[in-house]
Amino acid sequence: MSLPANKTTFVFLKSTRQILATTTRLALPPTAVPTGSETKEQLAANAAAELKRLIGNQLRVRDLQVEPRTLTFDVIASGIVFPATELDVVTGDFKPTAFADPRKYYIDEDNVAKAGLDPGSLAIKIEATKVTVTPTLITQDSNVRGWVFYDDKSKDPVPLDGVIKKDVTPLKVEIPVALTIGKNCHAVVLVQNFRPAIHADTVT
Secondary structure: OOOOOOEEEEEEEOOOOEEEEEEEEOOOOHHHOOOOOOOHHHHHHHHHHHHHHHHOOEEEEOOOOOEOOOOOOOOOOOOEEEEHHHEEEEEEEOOHHHHHOHHHEEEOOOOOEEEOEOHHHEEEEEOOOEEEEEEOOOOOOEEEEEEEEEOOOOOOOEEEEEEEOOOOOOOOEEEEOOOOOOOEEEEEEEEOOEOOEEEEEEOO
16 A cells, blocks of 8 residues: 655746646655755755756646637647756645646745636737737736747747736736737747636737
């Protein structure tokens, strides 16, 4: 009879805090359990060692759950690759709800898994020279990460990277891109503390 898991390790994207992978654990190496006396440098080194142990140099995510799920375009059949340098790791007590569907959660500033915000409140527009992401409300400056995928797969995905400033009006970020007018596209967008979103559009 196997022992029940008592710890959960979450791998998350540093910039936007979304959880990308998780595993249950029975025992942890000493460096995975902070004592509170570590320096920032020691904590960073311990996290890097844990990531190396769990994923190696990179993490390929093939089943990123994006919303709305009615959009069935398979933008990540081959997976999205995240270098280990862009990831972080945190271990805490096992919680069945967070483990059952971890990509609906994010890691907050206190390293606690919390339910992600509804991405339905994000407006996304794809244009030839910019992709605009507009939230209805945010309470902090929020990093944005994503990709624009051509539906016909004629070109590689176009990366998106920006920041929504909470005190700037209007509340939005315009990320520069170079896209082909008239092409049908899907954008996968990760906004800090939100669940991952997908948006279908024709480049204008």
